[in-house]
Amino acid sequence: MSMDKPMNIFDIAGRAMSAQLVRLNATASNLANAGSVSGNENQAYRAIRPVFSTIVEKPGVATVKVDKVVTSDTPATRRHDPGHPLADANGDVWEAGVDSSAELVEMVESARMYQNNVQVIQTAKSLLLETIRLGK
């Protein structure tokens, strides 16, 4: 990661917020697709999950980025439903591989992490403004 100027507290928390937002978006996609049905196993939706990695500037000064987005190995669920328009020759359909409760936990956690970083920025901002006022 090359940067023109040294990373400050706003970069650190701001990038962390972006990463958490990607995570929140992924969770929203997963929840939106939960229960969606497909005619074969390969086409069934699988939950996606971002993988975070640290961007280190110098010891102790580090932020985070989304390294990649991987597809989870939660298997699609086979359901026998011969009346379904997408049912295959055996009368089966495949339901998206999404664990809704795991997604809800993920959602709450990433929202919490996002808030923590907002808090960091608020504190840093007020300290910076107070420092600027010093001696006035």
Next chain:
Amino acid sequence: MSLEDSLFGVHGKALALRSQRLELIASNIANASTPGYKARDIDFDKALAAATSQQGSVAGALETAMGYRTPLQPSSDGNTVEMSTEQTLFAENAVKYRTTLSFLEGRLNTITRALRGE
């Protein structure tokens, strides 16, 4: 001893260290959900002693006083950030930054009044 050291005493270096420590803790908070991330921090007293010693610099002091946080309860993904610890230390450090600011404010007032001959 530089001019700013004689004017502001320990508080100039202390403010710089406080702001660097805020960055360190913000880094820990930013990486709270990164697998394998090891939370770091400085021993503030040690850092301040190093920074205010002869030829001591803020950067050098940070290096000397830096260490890894020992988690109270290790997590399975190897991440050692514990949000309660980080939040508490961040808040404490912010208050201490403000305290140092008010010490500096006081010094500045004194100097300004001396210059005006009040």
